[in-house]
Amino acid sequence: MESSSDDVSRIHGRYSLTLINPSSHYISLVASVIVVSILVLVVFFAYIEGQYVEYRLVTAIGVLLGIQLLDSKYIRRKEYSKSLHSSLFGNLVWLSTVLVGLLVASFLQREPEIFYVTEGMFLFASFRIGIYTSVLGVNLLKAWAVCFIQPLAIYLAIIPQQYWSNLWDPMSLVFGIAFLTTATAWSILTDRAGRPRLKSSHKLIQAYLASQANDHHEMETLMEDRSKESNVKTTQVKLVSSDGTSEARLVLPDIHPGPYHPIGGSNIPYKIYQAFDSNAMVMHGVSGHSLNLPSQEQVKKYLDSLNKSEITTQGDKSTEPVSVQINKARVVGLSLNKNAILFLSLSPHGMEDLPSYIKSDIEEYAKNRKFESVLIVDCHNAMGEEISKENGEDILKAAKSCLDSLITKEFFPLEFGYANSDSLNIHGYDLGKGGIAVLCLKINGKKYFVGWVDANNMENGVREKLVDSFYQNGHTLLEICTSDTHYTPVRVRNKNGYNQFGLTTNHELITNWFLKVAHKAEEGLKPGKFNILEKVSRVKVMGDTIFEDYSKTLEKSLKITKGFLLVGVFIFITSLIL
Incomplete structure (x- = not known):
């Protein structure tokens, strides 16, 4: 995966040649x-x-x-x-x-x-x-x-x-x-x-x-012909209210958005969001472009397979969240009946996709600590270069420390509320079709919020501004994550080929959007339970050799x-x- 990341970076570095x-x-x-x-x-x-x-x-x-x-x-x-x-x-x-x-x-x-x-x-x-x-x-x-x-x-x-x-x-x-x-x-x-x-x-x-003229057939044919079938896992945390009237999902696919708009799985986060009736926050896992879906045909095959997801764990209790900061690295985690969810970030310093060894090390450590599973979210919420060795080590230390702390935490009944921005009809050149969403969790009488935006990364400092704004309004924003969508509403003429969230949209407007959606999520708080679902899909992915x-x-x-x-x-x- 690291080799593929290097190749993608080299290709991406030549994107400006297309802007002549x-x-x-x-x-x-x-x-x-x-x-x-x-x-x-x-x-x-x-x-x-x-x-x-x-x-x-x-x-x-x-x-x-x-x-x-x-x-x-x-x-x-x-x-x-x-x-x-x-x-x-x-x-x-x-x-x-x-x-x-x-x-x-x-x-x-x-x-x-x-x-x-x-x-x-x-x-x-x-x-x-x-x-x-x-x-x-x-x-x-x-x-x-x-x-x-x-x-x-x-x-x-x-x-x-x-x-x-x-x-x-x-x-x-x-x-x-x-x-x-x-x-x-x-x-x-x-x-x-x-x-x-x-x-x-x-x-x-x-x-x-x-x-680039929205005729994707030829490029997808070239890519799919050279792609190889592979098993890719998708994990969901499905929250359902006790009265059955509301639900929300955290979806963590191994599939990586891409390769680029409008080809293959470039808009896969929104497709998943749609498939789950706009009740899904599609997170960015620890994966790279080698796990891109090469065509719309493979996207459909993948989405259809999610209907056959199977429940692996159920419960109705959660620990309070734990946050660990080591130098630039920050990990926020909570545990649902011995199933840990970790949110990894370097914001406001930023980084590219996390390398696969981070995931492997954390999963091995969690297994040794008797966790049933660990879901690792790459928050992807600040622009940066490929992660350095020092920052990678700090993230691992923070993740392991977080897991150690979660082992000692008491479990409490879970309440949740979820809301999205569909009714707000928001738009932006730096925003995907899924808009924004907020999950409100009430654990041991305290309320916590997790934000999500369908965007390709985030302008540095936007996360910190949102955390501060939530604090000023008496709320705790645990983390805000992007989907890393590769969808773009317009052709972007800059060196990146996309607009990270907060680059073109006013930061005050972003804050207002999230506070409104958070208020709706808070109003919808209800006692609930969770199901953890998994599905291993057999689809073609692009692999390393294409790049x-x-x-x-x-x-x-x-x-x-x-x-x-x-x-x-x-x-x-x-x-x-x-």
């Missing part, structure tokens, strides 16, 4: 018109000093707009937006070449040569070969067939006929062929970067981009790209000084 495109295709449309307009003006006033610039400008823009629409007809999925994005970047390459040519001419004190305009056109065509084969789903032969359509058409619209002979000028052809050959070689090598395990890295890129292969392919492709960029720069510099 403008956020809207309208931006690319307007920007490409501006770029081509500048290109026309620079060529006419600096290179050829021709007449009828207005006519050339209007003609070039008309050609641009027409061919952008035409381009969308023969690229994969026929997406106009991708045609606009590729057109913008290609024309930027062309304009940059022309401007660099001007600078070189000025530095060398010579007349600007139209060769640079022609070279820029060849660079644009080469860029299209790379983009069309890797991103837009066009095979190499077809990419060669269409790569010149837009750049050549704009070239002919801008350049007067008497200068067209520059297209077959030997120098232009030599460097043009060099760029086209470089782009072709890059396309072939990057597509093969993942072999033998990954047949085509370009198909993976294309499937990812399709999934390892994707990570290696990505890194190898980037190394190849850097190498070819250096080759391209060398060819370009050579063309400037000859």
Whole structure:
């Protein structure tokens, strides 16, 4: 699991590469018109000093707009937006070449040569070969067939006929062929970067981009084909009132949300929440992305299996909660008839997913202390890096100390109340579909609250603000946990690819939400009993090797790209000084 975590971190670290495109295709449309307009003006006033610039400008823009629409007809999925994005970047390459040519001419004190305009056109065509084969789903032969359509058409619209002979000028052809050959070689090598395990890295890129347009079928097919069947356990603590009128569940799945929205089990916490009639707080267990469900089909199979969960323990008594803090590590626990529930956190310091050895060590210790079972919740309530060795040791010490203390505690009848935010109709760019929920426990005459939010982690300090607000209102908030959902209501354009809870939603508003829901939970307090249920589901999970292969392919492709960029720069510099 730790190996998978490293691979996921490396992949995640490259997420910003997907944010290069403008956020809207309208931006690319307007920007490409501006770029081509500048290109026309620079060529006419600096290179050829021709007449009828207005006519050339209007003609070039008309050609641009027409061919952008035409381009969308023969690229994969026929997406106009991708045609606009590729057109913008290609024309930027062309304009940059022309401007660099001007600078070189000025530095060398010579007349600007139209060769640079022609070279820029060849660079644009080469860029299209790379983009069309890797991103837009066009095979190499077809990419060669269409790569010149837009750049050549704009070239002919801008350049007067008497200068067209520059297209077959030997120098232009030599460097043009060099760029086209470089782009072709890059396309072939990057597509093969993942072999033998990954047949085509370009198909993976294309499937990812399709999934960002909410077409998850292709990506899920690629992932499920390489996933392996495995046994995954889901544990529930089901609380039922004595009169049978209310219930609540703490659900702890071994399944990890992911891999990313909208693929596979990215929204699994909300799916579980729905399956249990919005009466479930779906916690984040000690698991990693190797336990992602790869497809909607596997999600359905998993959810259906939960209906066959079996009761392993019943009771109606609980200890009072115990809280242990060792340095940054904090563990809050309680025991239901020798079944411990532990909430682990480093907040406000934060951490990534807890490693599996933490769970194994705690389970072994609990077994030696004669606990029937131990449920371990990774609260996931502050942003941070992978847990350090020191913090991991402190969490283990705190967990063991908590278990030792729980052994000595007296059991008392249990009362509970549960409420969620469904009636509040709350929304946020940092909030999943499940909203928030609060469980109120009354033990030995004292009230305790556990908060939950369907979100991917939490902004540092939000937990502490909530704890303080509850205290100011006479309440004890034991802990607040996130589901670590990988659902996002909108595409997020930041380095993380998601908004942690509290990043976009006002903290005062968050406090008000939780206090309102806590009040409803408190009002619903009733004597109750608990059932602990378990189910081992046989489903396909992604495992470690998928992420390892994707990570290696990505890194190898980037190394190849850097190498070819250096080759391209060398060819370009050579063309400037000859």
